[in-house]
Amino acid sequence: MSINQNLSMRKKYIITGCAGFIGSNLTNRLLQNSNNFIIGIDNFSTGKRNFIWTALKNKNFFFYKADLLDLNKLKTLFSKGDLVIHLAANADVQYGPIHTKKDLEQNTVATYNVLEAMRFNKINKIIFSSTGSVYGETNKIPTPENAPFPIQTSLYGASKIACEGLITAYCDAFNMQSIIFRFVSILGENYNHGHVYDFYKQLINDAKKLTILGNGKQRKSYLYVEDCVDAILLALNKCDNKINIFNLGTDEYCELNSSVKLICETLKLKPKLKFTGGERGWIGDNPFIYLDTKKIRSLGWKPKLNIKDSIIKTVHFLKKNKWLFNKKK
Amino acid sequence: MSINQNLSMRKKYIITGCAGFIGSNLTNRLLQNSNNFIIGIDNFSTGKRNFIWTALKNKNFFFYKADLLDLNKLKTLFSKGDLVIHLAANADVQYGPIHTKKDLEQNTVATYNVLEAMRFNKINKIIFSSTGSVYGETNKIPTPENAPFPIQTSLYGASKIACEGLITAYCDAFNMQSIIFRFVSILGENYNHGHVYDFYKQLINDAKKLTILGNGKQRKSYLYVEDCVDAILLALNKCDNKINIFNLGTDEYCELNSSVKLICETLKLKPKLKFTGGERGWIGDNPFIYLDTKKIRSLGWKPKLNIKDSIIKTVHFLKKNKWLFNKKK
Numbered sequence: 001m002s003i004n005q006n007l008s009m010r011k012k013y014i015i016t017g018c019a020g021f022i023g024s025n026l027t028n029r030l031l032q033n034s035n036n037f038i039i040g041i042d043n044f045s046t047g048k049r050n051f052i053w054t055a056l057k058n059k060n061f062f063f064y065k066a067d068l069l070d071l072n073k074l075k076t077l078f079s080k081g082d083l084v085i086h087l088a089a090n091a092d093v094q095y096g097p098i099h100t101k102k103d104l105e106q107n108t109v110a111t112y113n114v115l116e117a118m119r120f121n122k123i124n125k126i127i128f129s130s131t132g133s134v135y136g137e138t139n140k141i142p143t144p145e146n147a148p149f150p151i152q153t154s155l156y157g158a159s160k161i162a163c164e165g166l167i168t169a170y171c172d173a174f175n176m177q178s179i180i181f182r183f184v185s186i187l188g189e190n191y192n193h194g195h196v197y198d199f200y201k202q203l204i205n206d207a208k209k210l211t212i213l214g215n216g217k218q219r220k221s222y223l224y225v226e227d228c229v230d231a232i233l234l235a236l237n238k239c240d241n242k243i244n245i246f247n248l249g250t251d252e253y254c255e256l257n258s259s260v261k262l263i264c265e266t267l268k269l270k271p272k273l274k275f276t277g278g279e280r281g282w283i284g285d286n287p288f289i290y291l292d293t294k295k296i297r298s299l300g301w302k303p304k305l306n307i308k309d310s311i312i313k314t315v316h317f318l319k320k321n322k323w324l325f326n327k328k329k
Numbered sequence: 330m331s332i333n334q335n336l337s338m339r340k341k342y343i344i345t346g347c348a349g350f351i352g353s354n355l356t357n358r359l360l361q362n363s364n365n366f367i368i369g370i371d372n373f374s375t376g377k378r379n380f381i382w383t384a385l386k387n388k389n390f391f392f393y394k395a396d397l398l399d400l401n402k403l404k405t406l407f408s409k410g411d412l413v414i415h416l417a418a419n420a421d422v423q424y425g426p427i428h429t430k431k432d433l434e435q436n437t438v439a440t441y442n443v444l445e446a447m448r449f450n451k452i453n454k455i456i457f458s459s460t461g462s463v464y465g466e467t468n469k470i471p472t473p474e475n476a477p478f479p480i481q482t483s484l485y486g487a488s489k490i491a492c493e494g495l496i497t498a499y500c501d502a503f504n505m506q507s508i509i510f511r512f513v514s515i516l517g518e519n520y521n522h523g524h525v526y527d528f529y530k531q532l533i534n535d536a537k538k539l540t541i542l543g544n545g546k547q548r549k550s551y552l553y554v555e556d557c558v559d560a561i562l563l564a565l566n567k568c569d570n571k572i573n574i575f576n577l578g579t580d581e582y583c584e585l586n587s588s589v590k591l592i593c594e595t596l597k598l599k600p601k602l603k604f605t606g607g608e609r610g611w612i613g614d615n616p617f618i619y620l621d622t623k624k625i626r627s628l629g630w631k632p633k634l635n636i637k638d639s640i641i642k643t644v645h646f647l648k649k650n651k652w653l654f655n656k657k658k
Binding site for chain 1: 425426429430433437438441444445448464465474475476477478479480481482483484486487488490491493494495497498499501502503572574612613
């Protein structure tokens with residue numbers, strides 16, 4: 001291959017939330033190919049410097065600590081990129097009603113800023129991490145991408161549907177291309193919030209008891225982060241439509257009680273379980289999430305890990321990274 | 330009826346956008362009942378003082394010039410109300426790509442502020458004007474409320490779906506009740522933007538020619554404003570569910586060419602028509618809007634005016650109110 005060909009294959013990815021859970025996994029994967037350059041942006045609100053420690057030493061990684069609410073800064077940082085993978089977000093569904101402005105600002109307004117910075121720099125491709133929460137409490141299960149018009153039940157879901165709307169309207173208005181993924185909960189290396197984290201945190205403090213939000217009968221879907229990264233990269237290579245929307249998840253779901261049992265077995269603990277009761281763990285919690293993933297599978301993708309193995313891997317990761325539970329981290 | 334009974338029947342409505350097209354019609358109608366008190370809010374960005382001239386003299390009408398982006402002011406103004414009818418919005422679909430922030434601020438963020446001011450004052454009922462534009466270019470026609478998950482094609486639609494999401498998530502989180510209306514285009518008294526306005530404005534300047542955006546074959550639905558007000562008031566009395574979503578429109582649609590013909594006939598003009606071409610009048614224009622209105626009809630509502638008569642009434646209104654075409658109005 002000539003040098004010229006090599007140069008033309010180089011891609012400059014802008015990744016927002018590059019130090020976050022999915023962002024850091026994707027960053028590390030993309031840097032395995034020396035044709036890839038990454039402009040990584042994170043404000044470390046939930047992202048961790050530790051997750052991009054290796055990347056920071058890579059000459060193809062250009063890191064900027066910045067907040068997506070600073071549109072002028074974004075316009076400058078985006079000037080060197082070819083496409084945007086926008087993963088930065090407030091991902092806490094549970095605390096929406098406590099700080100009602102957070103989802104609006106960090107998700108909806110931040111996404112607007114990303115789109116404006118793209119437009120300013122004539123970047124016309126965006127990959128976006130949406131969520132299965134946008135289906136609210138749909139009764140179409142497994143839920144396909146074209147399920148009946150959903151009613152939002154969480155401020156998080158509301159903010160993500162607002163982002164999806166902005167992105168697709170920008171695609172129409174400014175001739176952009178988008179790939180939107182509606183994720184189930186992701187598990188694996190660099191996981192740092194969610195039920196496995198919460199349970200382990202409780203058990204570190206007191207191995208004899210465990211409080212579970214809801215009645216434990218919530219049925220949820222999970223996906224291993226490496227499978228999630230595989231799907232993103234595959235879709236990135238294969239999608240030609242102006243707008244591409246994909247559910248991402250495994251072809252199974254798991255009752256919260258089974259997950260609790262597995263976590264305790266993996267840790268070799270037998271805590272006394274206490275349930276707060278009710279079908280839902282919190283306001284806006286969807287008691288049954290199970291997405292239809294035929295569309296992404298039709299591209300040739302399938303997950304390598306099942307839910308059980310993903311949970312075990314996550315527990316092992318947390319065991320090896322107890323610093324994640326320190327207040328200052 | 331005793332004085333006490335009479336007092337208990339009194340309702341204090343907060344109406345945002347009270348000087349706008351639909352807002353002024355609703356305000357004037359509600360003031361016909363002396364048990365109704367109205368706290369009316371408008372910033373006159375598109376609303377007109379003329380539209381609430383009579384209301385301003387009514388002792389039951391309390392008008393405040395205020396901008397919905399001023400949350401602190403809203404919290405004060407909302408302190409005396411029982412329920413909120415939130416109609417204020419940027420309603421120009423066409424110019425979304427020109428000023429991309431307008432829909433986000435005046436619709437999404439403004440609605441967030443309305444909900445926060447409600448929460449602050451423990452007001453738990455909201456009526457909201459959404460739009461048929463949230464269905465994007467759905468291929469389910471006539472379009473029911475539970476049509477397949479739509480893809481937004483305009484910044485206006487994107488902002489309104491964001492508002493709907495915020496409202497329903499607030500209903501879940503803070504025990505509020507909402508009635509959301511997805512309108513087709515509204516016609517009638519106090520109409521001051523849209524295709525009839527645009528055409529008439531052109532014809533005032535030059536009666537011999539008329540430029541039409543698109544190929545003229547766009548099929549659209551319209552509803553007479555008094556029928557729209559009837560539906561709002563009926564649903565307000567009849568809906569008990571936490572979340573109530575209704576399409577509002579007539580059981581017909583009309584090709585733009587027919588509308589042009591009717592407008593010209595009513596004005597007794599024969600301009601030369603010039604078409605800009607294409608299926609859509611502008612980016613994000615939906616070439617075929619026709620909503621299924623079975624749900625609102627099941628409450629006993631039906632429109633009194635058809636599209637033809639609504640257009641004629643609108644032309645007559647504009648003829649009598651040429652001040653609307655002055656730059657300073």
